[in-house]
Amino acid sequence: MNEPPTTNTAAAPLEMRDVTKRYPGAKTAAVDRLCLEVPAGEICVLVGPSGCGKTTAMRLVNRMIELTSGDILIDGVTVLKRDPSDLRREIGYVIQQIGLFPHITISANVGVVPQLLGWHKERIARRSADLLQLVGLPEEMGSRFPGQLSGGQRQRVGVARALAADPPLMLMDEPFGAIDPINREHLQNEFLRLQSAIRKTVVFVTHDIDEAIKMGDRIAILREGGELVQYDTPNEILAHPADDFVARFVGADRGLKRLALTRLADLDLIAAPCVRPGQPIGSVRNQLLPGTGVVLVDTDGHPLGEVPPDRLADGRVTDSDARTIGQTVTTAFTMREALSLMMTDSLRPLLVLDGEGRVAGYVSIELINRTLHDEAQHARRGSATGTR
Amino acid sequence: MSGAAVAAASGPVIPHYGTSDSCVLHNGAFCWHWFAQNWGSLFQPKLIQHVELTVIALVIGFAISFVLALAAHRRRWLAPPVTFVTSLLYTIPSLAAFEILVPITGLGSLTIEIPLISYTLLVLFTNTLAGLSGVSAEVRDAATGIGLTRRQMLTRVELPLALPTIVAGIRVATVTIISLATVAAYVGNEGLGQLIFDALHSNDFNTQFLGAGGLAILLALVADGFLVLTQRQLTPWATARRPV
Numbered sequence: 001m002n003e004p005p006t007t008n009t010a011a012a013p014l015e016m017r018d019v020t021k022r023y024p025g026a027k028t029a030a031v032d033r034l035c036l037e038v039p040a041g042e043i044c045v046l047v048g049p050s051g052c053g054k055t056t057a058m059r060l061v062n063r064m065i066e067l068t069s070g071d072i073l074i075d076g077v078t079v080l081k082r083d084p085s086d087l088r089r090e091i092g093y094v095i096q097q098i099g100l101f102p103h104i105t106i107s108a109n110v111g112v113v114p115q116l117l118g119w120h121k122e123r124i125a126r127r128s129a130d131l132l133q134l135v136g137l138p139e140e141m142g143s144r145f146p147g148q149l150s151g152g153q154r155q156r157v158g159v160a161r162a163l164a165a166d167p168p169l170m171l172m173d174e175p176f177g178a179i180d181p182i183n184r185e186h187l188q189n190e191f192l193r194l195q196s197a198i199r200k201t202v203v204f205v206t207h208d209i210d211e212a213i214k215m216g217d218r219i220a221i222l223r224e225g226g227e228l229v230q231y232d233t234p235n236e237i238l239a240h241p242a243d244d245f246v247a248r249f250v251g252a253d254r255g256l257k258r259l260a261l262t263r264l265a266d267l268d269l270i271a272a273p274c275v276r277p278g279q280p281i282g283s284v285r286n287q288l289l290p291g292t293g294v295v296l297v298d299t300d301g302h303p304l305g306e307v308p309p310d311r312l313a314d315g316r317v318t319d320s321d322a323r324t325i326g327q328t329v330t331t332a333f334t335m336r337e338a339l340s341l342m343m344t345d346s347l348r349p350l351l352v353l354d355g356e357g358r359v360a361g362y363v364s365i366e367l368i369n370r371t372l373h374d375e376a377q378h379a380r381r382g383s384a385t386g387t388r
Numbered sequence: 389m390s391g392a393a394v395a396a397a398s399g400p401v402i403p404h405y406g407t408s409d410s411c412v413l414h415n416g417a418f419c420w421h422w423f424a425q426n427w428g429s430l431f432q433p434k435l436i437q438h439v440e441l442t443v444i445a446l447v448i449g450f451a452i453s454f455v456l457a458l459a460a461h462r463r464r465w466l467a468p469p470v471t472f473v474t475s476l477l478y479t480i481p482s483l484a485a486f487e488i489l490v491p492i493t494g495l496g497s498l499t500i501e502i503p504l505i506s507y508t509l510l511v512l513f514t515n516t517l518a519g520l521s522g523v524s525a526e527v528r529d530a531a532t533g534i535g536l537t538r539r540q541m542l543t544r545v546e547l548p549l550a551l552p553t554i555v556a557g558i559r560v561a562t563v564t565i566i567s568l569a570t571v572a573a574y575v576g577n578e579g580l581g582q583l584i585f586d587a588l589h590s591n592d593f594n595t596q597f598l599g600a601g602g603l604a605i606l607l608a609l610v611a612d613g614f615l616v617l618t619q620r621q622l623t624p625w626a627t628a629r630r631p632v
Contacts, residue, residue: 064533089535099530103548103625113534145625161534171533 011040011201012075012168014061019070021056021226030056031226033070038218040168041199045216047206048249053226054205058171061203062091074169089113092162092170092200096177098154100146106132106157107142113165131160136190152183159191163198170202177206188214209250213238213257221246235261239372258372259336264329264352267371269361272351277304277319281312289362291348296322301358303328303351328353331360335371338363412595419595430583430596435603438579441569442611445501446562449508456509457516461546467517474510482507482568486575500572507568508561515557519550552626555619559612566608570601580604 014037021031031053038044046054059065061072063084072079079087100109110131111124119127132142135156146154155175162170175191176184188211195202206212212219213234220231223245230242238258241247250257273284274297284294293308296317305322328351329338338350342365349364411419423431453474460466480488485503493499523546531545573581583600587593620627 062533064529085535085537087535088533093530093533095526095530095533097526097529099524099526099528099533101527101531101545101549103545103551103623112536116535116540145628147625148628158530 009166009168011199013040014038014044014169014201014203015073015076016057016061017071017073019057019060019072020068021053021060021065022068028225029053029068031060031067034222034226034228036220036228036231038201038203040201042217043195043202043204043215045204045206045212045219046222047209047212047216047219048222048229049224050207051224052222054207054222055173057222057226058173058203058205061169061171062088062093064088089116089165090167090169092167092172094158094162094170094172094175096174098158100154100157100161102146104145105142106137106144106146106149109146109157110142110160110164112161117165127164128160131163132157134163134194135160152179152187155179155187156190159194163200168201170200171205172202173205174207175204176211177208191215210257213250213261221249255372256336259339259368260334262335262371263331264333264335264338264360264363265331267335267363267367269352269363270349270367272359272361274301274359275307275317278316280316285312289349289364291346292351292362295325295351295359297359303353303359306351325351329363331355335363335368339365339368415592415594417594418598422595423599431599431603434580434583434600435607438566438569438581438604438607441497441500441504441572441579442562442565442607445504445508445565445569446558448501449505449561449565450512450558452505453509453512454516456513457520458542460513460517461520470513471510474506474513477506478510480506482571483574486572490575495575495577497576497578500569500576500578504565504568504572507564511557511560511564512554515553515560516550519553520546522553523549548623551623552619555615555622559615562611562615563608566604566611570604580607 016034016036019031019034020029022029034053034057036044046057048054056065060067061074061079063079063082067080074091100106101112104112107125107128110128111119114124114127128142129139132139137153137156137160141149141153146157149157155178158175162172176187179187192215204212204215206215216234218231219234219237221229221237221242223229230237230246235258237246238250238254238261241250241254247254270289271287272292272295273287274295275281275284276297276299281294288294288309293306294312294317295306296304296319298304303325304319306325307317307321308323311317311321327341327345329341330353332355333352338352342348342350342363347365349362352360352363354360409419409421410416412422456466456470460470480503482503485506486499489499489502493502520542527545527549528541531541536544569579570581570584573579573585580600580603583596584604587597587600
């Protein structure tokens with residue numbers, strides 16, 4: 001194959017400068033002097049209650065709605081001087097209701113924009129097939145009609161269509177809003193996986209703060225009247241809401257939501273004292289964490305059991321000294337999941353295993369606490385230099 | 389045989405053409421033999437004429453309605469006045485319409501076609517406009533959002549999606565016109581209607597009456613079936629179902 005399945009058009013940074021939209025006769029602006037910079041390759045989530053102008057703000061970018069004042073620049077070039085149709089062909093567009101064309105096949109739907117751009121037939125067919133594969137749909141689905149697909153499949157086609165001409169920027173308006181919760185989570189994960197490969201600049205609109213936290217590299221929280229209240233990383237918004245409105249909007253469980261942002265793999269886990277059967281205890285005895293014992297491991301590092309501190313007296317441990325380890329977690333768990341499990345066992349530290357089931361270390365309530373504190377500081381520094 | 393000569397005769401007159409068998413002599417319910425014998429000289433030419441009348445009325449009627457519907461689709465305010473005028477035309481009794489035109493356009497094709505065309509306008513205009521406007525808001529939004537111009541929206545999205553509704557209108561118009569065209573023989577001596585009129589008013593011959601009337605019904609059914617099949621071919625998406 002001459003062309004790679006994914007693409008190479010570089011993502012473009014997006015900048016909104018004092019963007020205002022005021023409808024004739026309306027008392028308040030729909031979007032009010034909105035300033036946003038989205039770095040290339042990042043997902044910026046616009047979130048807020050209904051009527052906050054988030055969808056309007058998004059639709060100003062591809063001129064589905066014309067702005068009243070201000071300017072929007074894609075890769076440093078104003079959108080206002082572009083022909084709207086040409087501009088839109090270079091911007092991926094995904095909406096909640098998807099809006100596939102019911103009268104043409106899935107392949108043809110994916111190929112609409114390349115066709116408008118005058119690509120050759122074979123190139124369009126190849127591109128459609130590659131994209132269906134990329135979004136996880138079987139190739140034979142290309143010859144079906146939209147009416148023959150499930151909601152989740154149609155939404156995948158919607159994403160494929162938006163990516164067809166390899167746009168440097170994507171606009172997504174509640175793309176997973178009409179999907180049932182289980183499939184929604186699945187599609188969210190798939191899109192994040194996809195995004196880690198294609199690295200597009202994405203403007204993502206949702207009213208769901210949990211989705212915003214999950215999908216966003218940055219979150220812009222808007223208030224009624226199109227006013228931007230806070231623009232920051234999910235972690236920073238959860239740790240330091242700018243005002244009461246944001247605090248209420250992200251919810252009183254924002255501390256727990258923050259915990260869900262970090263996986264145990266990202267922590268400096270506490271080293272677990274390990275010995276193999278028959279080995280001397282030696283200095284390991286001094287590394288014990290309160291409430292834990294020594295982990296008995298095989299030669300590959302897989303845990304065999306835990307030796308409680310009171311059985312460590314005689315210098316060497318054997319299989320008979322070990323008792324089964326209770327709950328363990330893996331590095332793929334979030335801090336929130338780990339904490340939840342700890343709470344079922346008097347907040348004792350949990351043994352963490354890596355992807356191969358070997359001992360990776362311990363996670364404790366103190367470690368979680370320390371990490372949250374450090375991250376907040378880190379995030380504050382990061383955002384301070386990132387946005388200005 | 390001229391209309392005046394026929395009108396002068398009184399009572400049932402068995403036509404002289406063809407060999408007279410007992411069915412014809414006794415004016416039987418339907419004389420297949422006579423029908424077959426006169427197919428080439430009588431029924432087929434009138435059937436073809438009838439098809440011509442119908443096709444011309446449909447083509448011109450559709451052309452006018454389509455242009456009007458496109459205009460009303462672009463400029464919404466046009467729809468009510470156009471609907472009003474076409475409805476008005478539709479309410480004129482067909483015989484009256486033909487009669488009114490005779491002093492102006494004489495006896496002939498033009499006098500027949502004008503009312504026939506005017507009867508197609510309401511249903512063709514209404515259905516075409518409904519089909520074009522019936523495209524869902526999300527499809528429209530997506531089409532605009534990915535960069536279709538208005539013209540591309542019309543040709544690539546709205547017209548293909550309106551096709552089933554447009555064809556539905558054409559079906560109604562076709563059947564209506566085939567039936568109305570029989571009445572048109574009153575002023576033009578054209579089509580299957582002429583045979584029916586002759587049978588009714590002069591010779592009262594059952595076979596000619598039923599043969600011509602039956603052909604008109606058959607023509608309507610065949611035309612309708614043809615349109616249904618054509619639409620299925622053109623819009624495979626409309627009938628495609630999700631595989632179980």
